[in-house]
Amino acid sequence: MTTPLLEVRDLVVEYPVATGVFRALDAVSFSVDAGSTLAVVGESGCGKSTLAKAIVRLLTPTSGAIEFDGVDVSRMSEKALRPYRSRIQMVFQDPYGSLDPHLNAVDIVGEPLRLQGIRDRRARDAKAAELIDRVGLPTTALRRKPAEFSGGQRQRIGIARALASGPDLLVCDEATSALDVSVQAQVLDLLREIKRDRGLTYLFISHNLGVVREISDTIVVMRGGRIVERGRTEEVLARPREPYTRALRAAALDPTTMVGIKPRNVVAQGVAS
Amino acid sequence: MTTVIEAPDQPRPSAVTPRDVATAGATRRARDSRIKIWVGSVAALVVIAPVALARVLPLPSPDTTNLAARRLPPLTDGHLFGTDQLGRDLLARVLFGGQVSLAIGVLAVVVSGVIGLTLGAVAGYRGGWADTIVSRLLEAQLSLPLLMMLLLVVALFGPSIPVITFVIAIAQWPEIARLTRSLTLVEREKPYVAAAHVLGLGHTAILLRHVIPNIMKQVSLVVLLLLAQAVLLESALSYLGAGPQRPFATWGRIISDGQDYVTTSWWLVTLPGLVIALLVVGVNLLGDGLRDRSGRSKRSLLSRLRLHGKEI
Amino acid sequence: MDNLLKVDELQVELITANGVVRAVDGVSFHIDAGETVTIIGESGSGKSTTAMGVLGLLPVDLAVLSGAATFQGCDILGKPKALEKVRGKHIALIPQDPMTALSPVHTVGAQLRDAIRHSGVRGRAKQNARAVELLEQVKITNPTGQLAKYPHQLSGGMLQRVLIAAALAAGPELIVADEPTSALDVTVQASILDLLLELQERTGVGMLLITHDLGVARLMSDRIFVMKSGRFVEGGDPEELLRTPRDAYTKRLLDAVPRLEPVQTGVPA
Numbered sequence: 001m002t003t004p005l006l007e008v009r010d011l012v013v014e015y016p017v018a019t020g021v022f023r024a025l026d027a028v029s030f031s032v033d034a035g036s037t038l039a040v041v042g043e044s045g046c047g048k049s050t051l052a053k054a055i056v057r058l059l060t061p062t063s064g065a066i067e068f069d070g071v072d073v074s075r076m077s078e079k080a081l082r083p084y085r086s087r088i089q090m091v092f093q094d095p096y097g098s099l100d101p102h103l104n105a106v107d108i109v110g111e112p113l114r115l116q117g118i119r120d121r122r123a124r125d126a127k128a129a130e131l132i133d134r135v136g137l138p139t140t141a142l143r144r145k146p147a148e149f150s151g152g153q154r155q156r157i158g159i160a161r162a163l164a165s166g167p168d169l170l171v172c173d174e175a176t177s178a179l180d181v182s183v184q185a186q187v188l189d190l191l192r193e194i195k196r197d198r199g200l201t202y203l204f205i206s207h208n209l210g211v212v213r214e215i216s217d218t219i220v221v222m223r224g225g226r227i228v229e230r231g232r233t234e235e236v237l238a239r240p241r242e243p244y245t246r247a248l249r250a251a252a253l254d255p256t257t258m259v260g261i262k263p264r265n266v267v268a269q270g271v272a273s
Numbered sequence: 274m275t276t277v278i279e280a281p282d283q284p285r286p287s288a289v290t291p292r293d294v295a296t297a298g299a300t301r302r303a304r305d306s307r308i309k310i311w312v313g314s315v316a317a318l319v320v321i322a323p324v325a326l327a328r329v330l331p332l333p334s335p336d337t338t339n340l341a342a343r344r345l346p347p348l349t350d351g352h353l354f355g356t357d358q359l360g361r362d363l364l365a366r367v368l369f370g371g372q373v374s375l376a377i378g379v380l381a382v383v384v385s386g387v388i389g390l391t392l393g394a395v396a397g398y399r400g401g402w403a404d405t406i407v408s409r410l411l412e413a414q415l416s417l418p419l420l421m422m423l424l425l426v427v428a429l430f431g432p433s434i435p436v437i438t439f440v441i442a443i444a445q446w447p448e449i450a451r452l453t454r455s456l457t458l459v460e461r462e463k464p465y466v467a468a469a470h471v472l473g474l475g476h477t478a479i480l481l482r483h484v485i486p487n488i489m490k491q492v493s494l495v496v497l498l499l500l501a502q503a504v505l506l507e508s509a510l511s512y513l514g515a516g517p518q519r520p521f522a523t524w525g526r527i528i529s530d531g532q533d534y535v536t537t538s539w540w541l542v543t544l545p546g547l548v549i550a551l552l553v554v555g556v557n558l559l560g561d562g563l564r565d566r567s568g569r570s571k572r573s574l575l576s577r578l579r580l581h582g583k584e585i
Numbered sequence: 586m587d588n589l590l591k592v593d594e595l596q597v598e599l600i601t602a603n604g605v606v607r608a609v610d611g612v613s614f615h616i617d618a619g620e621t622v623t624i625i626g627e628s629g630s631g632k633s634t635t636a637m638g639v640l641g642l643l644p645v646d647l648a649v650l651s652g653a654a655t656f657q658g659c660d661i662l663g664k665p666k667a668l669e670k671v672r673g674k675h676i677a678l679i680p681q682d683p684m685t686a687l688s689p690v691h692t693v694g695a696q697l698r699d700a701i702r703h704s705g706v707r708g709r710a711k712q713n714a715r716a717v718e719l720l721e722q723v724k725i726t727n728p729t730g731q732l733a734k735y736p737h738q739l740s741g742g743m744l745q746r747v748l749i750a751a752a753l754a755a756g757p758e759l760i761v762a763d764e765p766t767s768a769l770d771v772t773v774q775a776s777i778l779d780l781l782l783e784l785q786e787r788t789g790v791g792m793l794l795i796t797h798d799l800g801v802a803r804l805m806s807d808r809i810f811v812m813k814s815g816r817f818v819e820g821g822d823p824e825e826l827l828r829t830p831r832d833a834y835t836k837r838l839l840d841a842v843p844r845l846e847p848v849q850t851g852v853p854a
Contacts, residue, residue, distance in 0.1 A: 043770035044741075056471045078475070085473035098464035102486045112472045151628075158468070165472065180627035181797065185841035207771060210843030238846055251775040253800025254845040255827050275821030277832050285611050288651035289598050297600035298646035 003070055004031035005201050006055070006169055011064035011074070013050050024050040026225035027064065032218075034168070037195070037202040039216035039233060041209065041248070046222040048205045052173040055203065056090045057081055068169070086116065089162035093174035095154035099146040105132055105157050106142045112164040131160040135190060152183035159190065163198070170195075171203045176211060188215055209252040213237055221245050302565065309562030316555025320548055324371035335365040335522065344538045355540045357531060367545050370522040374511075377434065377523075378503035381441035385503075386496045388442065389449025390485070396450070397457025398480050407454070411447045419444055420509060427515040434517050441506050445499050452495055456488040494564050501556040508549055524549055587658040588615040589759055589791045590639070590676075595652040595662070597631070597638040597815075608634040610815035611652070614808075618758065621785065621792040623802045623823075626812035627838075632795045633681075635812070636761050640678060641668040656759070673703050677752035681764040683744035687736040693747055694732030697754070704755030719750040723780060742773035749780065759791045766801065778804060799842055803827055811835045 013025040025047045032038045040048045054061045057073065066074040073084055092098035099108055109128040118124045129142055135156040146154055155175065162170060172191065176184040192215065195202060206212050212219060213233055220230040221244065229242040240246045294300055323330065333352075339360030347355040347363075354363035396407035423440050430436045460466060461484065469479045504524075510516045511525025524545050531541025597609035609631045616622045626632040637643050639654045639662065654662035656676065661667045672678075680686040687696055697716040698709070706712050713732065720728035723746040736744060745765065752760055762781070766774035778801065785792060796802055802809050803823050810820040811834065819832040830836045 043772060058467055058470060082473055085471065090468070090471045092464045092468060094464050098468055100465045100483050100487070115473050161468070181799075182627065182837060182841040208843070210845050213845055214843045247772055251771045252845055253798070253804060255799035255803045255839070255842060275819055275826045275831055277819050278817045280816060281611065285596060287598060287605065287607075288596060289600065289605050289649045293649050294600055294605070296646060298644060299600055299602045301646070303602055
């Protein structure tokens with residue numbers, strides 16, 4: 001049996017607050033096999049964003065282990081972390097804030113390439129252009145700045161940037177939540193394609209159960225910093241066991257399959273014939 | 274059966290009248306900032322250009338005294354600004370003096386810009402001890418009476434040009450640092466900075482490659498506005514006698530020299546004063562106009578109403 | 586009998602630095618007492634602008650309105666005096682983001698009293714009593730205690746209830762809800778929508794609902810209009826629209842919504 005690509009054990013993240021300490025993550029444990037997609041679902045305040053930040057080491061956890069490919073990266077120094085940075089990348093939620101506004105697309109995607117040592121400008125630009133093409137943007141996009149792109153296009157640039165490092169694990173932190181529904185569908189398609197082509201592993205953070213069903217194999221449901229339910233996505237969504245999961249599931253309104261909706265009997269006052 | 278609503282064959286006529294466009298907020302704002310930029314540039318150039326070209330203009334020498342032509346009013350005998358109490362051509366003195374005043378002003382602003390930007394950015398980005406030290410230093414300096422402090426330094430170290438420039442730079446760095454710090458604090462929280470972290474960039478690289486380029490425009494605007502303040506400070510110092518000593522005749526000194534004759538030969542004080550005022554107003558208007566224009570393009574009402582909904 | 590709200594060929598043109606943008610291009614609909622009409626669309630479709638235009642909330646130096654809008658027979662489009670009389674008293678607005686819709690430096694009670702005062706109730710004691718009554722109607726626990734709290738002390742869901750309470754203060758005949766649950770968690774959304782449905786059943790208030798969420802639209806509406814690039818493209822009964830859409834854009838929109846299979850066991854209705 002192969003070791004999972006990512007294994008999180010008893011992860012705790014605490015923040016000091018005025019009244020003491022706030023436990024954003026309360027001994028969270030799970031694992032993600034290489035090539036699979038794990039969805040982390042929950043509402044605001046459940047700790048899923050904190051979990052994403054901990055895994056990409058945007059913060060240092062208070063205790064616990066984050067084992068990536070067998071190595072615990074949870075408390076490594078920035079220096080030791082450097083070789084792992086390229087292997088774990090992130091796609092962010094906010095298409096409007098996640099790209100440097102003063103750089104053009106080619107430079108944004110080229111930055112990780114520069115960090116990998118591709119010093120020659122032309123080689124870098126060529127590779128960046130390839131990636132930008134891969135995510136479905138035209139060549140006219142190369143020299144444009146983020147302000148000239150729509151939300152969905154910016155997310156594509158963000159994905160190209162994340163791919164440029166050549167990661168094994170991609171953390172998608174509500175990557176489609178700020179997008180219109182039709183655009184969301186296209187970006188999800190892109191993410192699925194890329195995963196297949198490159199054999200990536202995804203950790204997909206979301207509050208949207210429909211999206212999660214489309215993209216993930218396994219799921220963990222979080223609440224109050226803890227995992228309350230886990231399992232195969234199809235299973236958990238079709239037969240939720242925990243009351244919270246059931247409440248989440250019941251509140252999710254899929255317009256085409258809404259079941260058990262209270263019929264509306266509107267007694268209108270004074271409506272003439 | 275649902276109703277499919279077809280688009281009309283002919284596009285609907287617009288209801289926007291030319292008067293609507295003329296009175297619209299967007300038009301007004303564009304026009305206002307354009308006017309400010311134009312008027313400001315012209316006013317500033319009217320002062321800066323002759324000062325910069327003083328050597329090639331057909332002017333009498335600023336230092337030649339002519340006791341026979343003392344305190345002539347403006348526009349007599351080819352003296353556009355008249356002469357001072359020693360018969361020296363006032364226009365020439367103002368223009369050549371302006372070279373010193375402007376040079377000091379520009380140098381001071383560049384030095385304070387570099388100091389302010391560096392300290393402010395480090396304080397804003399690192400936080401912690403760096404922020405505490407810089408902020409307390411800022412606040413301490415801002416709470417001291419400025420002119421008194423400058424006079425003290427000049428009294429201690431002598432009124433040479435390097436000291437004056439340095440003193441004005443010290444006077445101005447807090448404002449630049451404070452702005453830079455606030456802007457840095459805001460940029461630091463944005464996701465693109467986090468993205469740079471995740472890519473593996475170090476703190477210095479993020480600051481230099483991502484944060485500072487995005488705040489440069491706003492900081493340079495303030496630096497431009499401070500140029501006017503620097504010139505005013507220099508004039509104040511030289512007026513009080515703490516400016517560069519003879520032979521440098523800066524604007525402040527020209528005014529203080531002419532002080533005694535303010536009732537009899539008004540032009541000795543008024544004309545140099547007007548020149549300073551014109552420069553300061555011009556630079557401020559220009560800075561205002563530029564700020565209005567860049568502010569608008571960042572947060573247009575249109576993007577707030579989310580009407581840029583381009584599909585992929 | 587007059588419709589509660591009748592909008593005829595509404596056109597909203599915005600004068601921007603880059604030229605004139607036609608945000609709403611000839612939109613017509615009506616709302617009768619007690620019914621909910623939903624305008625559904627993606628960002629940039631003009632749905633919010635339609636509502637803001639009708640309510641006169643677009644800056645005068647930005648928007649040029651044409652067409653017609655009447656409320657209970659009175660012409661209100663671009664008529665500030667008529668709108669003064671009607672806004673807050675007969676038409677109420679529930680805004681999108683509850684976290685930023687209230688002033689952070691005033692207590693919830695003070696802001697509720699503002700809304701109540703606008704509806705004609707004088708005297709602090711009477712206003713407080715009415716505030717408590719309204720908070721009870723929106724199912725807030727411990728209403729008297731909440732009055733002294735500041736907005737940052739309440740959750741998003743509670744803030745939205747307060748905003749609904751403020752909207753109900755004068756007993757309006759029409760509520761305009763602009764993405765009322767978009768900023769809320771999905772479980773909180775369910776309870777807010779429930780509340781709105783219940784209030785509507787009890788008071789017979791009409792509702793203009795703006796949303797991008799097809800599920801919300803299906804739950805709440807009597808009639809749905811799909812909006813794209815400033816125009817309605819299709820409209821009608823929610824069931825029919827969502828089951829057998831005819832317009833290509835509506836179909837695309839529906840296809841793009843991720844599917845959830847119905848839950849198989851033990852789901853509370």
